[in-house]
Amino acid sequence: MQDQETLNRYFAWDPREDPEFSPWLVGEGPIGGKGRSLLFAIRKLRASGDENLASVRIAPSRFLGVGVFREVAAQIPNLAELRRKEDPEALESAFLQTVLPGYVREALREYLEGMTDPVVVRSSSILEDSIKHSFAGKYLSTFLLNQGTLEERLQAVCEQIQRIYSRIYFPTALSYRAKHGLGEDEMGIIVMRMAGRWRGRTYYPTTGGVGYSRNMRRWTTRVRMEDGILRFVFGLGTMSTKRGYARNFSLTNPMLRPEGPNPYKVMKHAQERYQVIDGQRGELVTLDVKQTWRDLLTQHPDLGIYAQLYQTDGDEGYFSSVDYSTVLPERFAKICFTFEDFPRRCKPFFTRMKALLPLLEQSMGVPADIEYAYEPREDELELLQCRPLWIGGSAAGGARIPDLSGRRTILRADRMVTDGVLENVPVLVYVDHRIYSVEPDFHAVARAIGLVNQTLGDQRYVLVAPGRVGSSNPELGVPVQYNELTQCACIVELGIPRSGHMPELSYGTHFFADLETDNVLYMPVYEGERHNLYDETWFDEAPYAEGPHPAVRIYRGSFSAYMDGGENTGVLVADRVETGC
Incomplete structure (x- = not known):
């Protein structure tokens, strides 16, 4: 699915050589993955020869090169010591005590003079310019109301830039880079007008x-x-x-x-x-x-x-x-x-998207991932982000489900499955929906899963839970954090209509981006629906150990998942369950 020659041209493109975009760049060095990819996409749309694509807007913006980050970090004499202590508050405080170079403040002051709408200050690190690692949610992007005097607004933007710089050394980013063997990173910045408009207050x-x-x-x-x-x-x-x-x-x-x-x-x-x-x-x-x-x-x-x-x-x-x-x-x-x-009512929007997404995939040499805002009444489409889409194990069609005669199938799905095979997993962690649905402290269940994840060491496991794993709304599913699932190899989400827990096609969320990067298999199972199987009897009768919370059960044995993305079918098999768990 990758076109290596096209991909090489995509990564070689330099916005500093573009006469339209180069005035928006401040400071030396690359502007980072988010910034470069966004400008690349806008350039390709404008050069497409298609008026509908050429009309796609980009908000007025400024892009800070990583050279600015280097100048700021150099002002902190004890940075190495602060990094060793891994104290986020101390790191942020140290960066807030620095001063952005005068030429950067002047460029931002000029930008803000004509900008009265809210602005977004976004991270755009070097490593975010990657096919596989999106860093979704790992750094900081924030909005500012952008009200007050010009100097007040300028100071607020500068402070947010300094906060984002400090996130390079925060535990979330460090652990993500360490997990994937990515090494050091450097930060570019995007300051852009927020998509939208004032409607009353x-x-x-x-x-x-x-x-x-x-x-x-x-x-x-x-x-x-x-x-x-x-x-x-x-x-x-x-x-x-x-x-x-x-x-x-x-x-x-x-x-x-x-x-x-x-x-x-x-x-x-x-x-x-x-x-x-x-x-x-x-x-x-x-x-x-x-x-x-x-x-x-x-x-x-x-x-x-x-x-x-x-x-x-x-x-x-x-x-x-x-x-x-x-x-x-x-x-x-x-x-x-x-x-x-x-x-x-909005057919032009879909017509444009059906042309825009393939064009960006063709231009980059890999599938495309975008963020956008759209005003239907004016038919105005604004592109906010574009980057390569990592599909990992989801490249449908490679896996096949073997003959399962004589094996105990306990879960079966018929939609939205990853493509892949996972055999002989020694542990299955199960969240009982009957207890979870009446649990007053949903977060206690989430932390219990995190504790099991930690105590399993290097053992991989399958997680079976009601609703949406990782939901910010615990009524929709267990609000476990992705960093509490580091050993999870497969997630099965149970749709239980009677308790209101239903999986949802969340392709595009930060949670799913991490699943793709780590090749974690996924499938949703809908109780009672045709071609779906949830063998609740097995979960009640098979031997298990109670986890750190009564809703959490731990089964040991041998479990295998087979998922055929081409046929949109997935199964989970229990070949062996150990007694005395």
């Missing part, structure tokens, strides 16, 4: 999300891998990179939903909360559409493109449109973002 884009030129988590064989996939939300796109609710569109057929057409399932998987910048509070806030929909109508008279009213009539549920005449009935009803009418 709040600032946000109408929609934001991520896109991929390859769909490696197909929920049906009717979806073509090479057509790509979009994952996006109403409001700031930050929520699309987390394991919450987002709308997923296959560019094969944007009307096909991963959850199917059933109104109840659509409602259960639909986004209800969205993020905006609150200008009065000066911070990022999360709002609930069920409470704000009337206010949203004043800014979005076409809200029905994005949101619908779900209500019940007897045992049946159905959707209706949302407008000024909407009245919430006394019986169960919920307003949520379904984007049901979006494909029909």
Whole structure:
């Protein structure tokens, strides 16, 4: 899938040689992976000869080379000692006491003079310019309201840059680099206008999300891998990179939903909360559409493109449109973002994406991964990030499921599986959904999994848990951190409708990016659905040891996973279970 010659040209491209972009660069040295890849993508779109692609926007920005980082780090005489102590607070404090070079402050001052919207200060390290290692969530990117005097705004931006510089030496980044044998890193910086616009006291884009030129988590064989996939939300796109609710569109057929057409399932998987910048509070806030929909109508008279009213009539549920005449009935009803009418009303958006993603893949020589914001009313698409997409073990079609006659299959999946084989894993860690669903402290369960991970040493294991592993919302799944799963070789997410725990196509989240990098196999199993198997009897009757929390069980023996991405089928087999666990 890689075109090495094209890939070499991609990495050789230097924005300093581009007369349009070179004035945006400040300081010596490379500008890092995020910065260089974004400018490369914009250059290719503008040179495409396609007016729709050439019109894709990039926000006014400044890109700091790693030479600035070197100058700042050189001001800290005891940096080596601080690094040995691995004290994040002391490191950040040391960087905050430095001063950015005068030419950098002047360039930023000039930039901010004409910039009154919020700005984002983003990391763009050298190692982020990598095919395999995205560093998703490992460094720091932050927004600033950008209000006050020019000097106050300048100082705020400089401080955020210094904070990001210190993150090079924070434990999260150090452990990630050590785990993957990546060595030292250096930091470039992007300062860019935040995507969106002011709507009353709040600032946000109408929609934001991520896109991929390859769909490696197909929920049906009717979806073509090479057509790509979009994952996006109403409001700031930050929520699309987390394991919450987002709308997923296959560019094969944007009307096909991963959850199917059933109104109840659509409602259960639909986004209800969205993020905006609150200008009065000066911070990022999360709002609930069920409470704000009337206010949203004043800014979005076409809200029905994005949101619908779900209500019940007897045992049946159905959707209706949302407008000024909407009245919430006394019986169960919920307003949520379904984007049901979006494909029909916003066809130019999908037409553009179907051309944009293949062009970027062709230009880079590897599949493409983008972040974007979109204003449907004006048909304005803004590109926020572009980088190579590492697909690792997900390259569908290489694995085959053997004859399993005489072997005990305990889990089977029929969608969104990784492609790969994992045999003779000695440990299976299971989270009992019946205990987890009534557990008052969900985080205690997550920490218990982390403790098991730590005590297993170098033993690999399979994790089977309800809902979305790694979700920031514990009601959707166990909020375990990825660094607590370092020995996990396979994750099986259980969809248990009666407890409300349902996996979700989260391809594009930071969590899944780490799964791909580490070649961790994945499959979701939906209890009660055709072609799915969850053998709960086996989990109750097989011998196990209780983990650090009553919801956590540890089974020992020999477990194997076989996943065929081409056929979209996965199974987990228990060949042996040891007694006296």
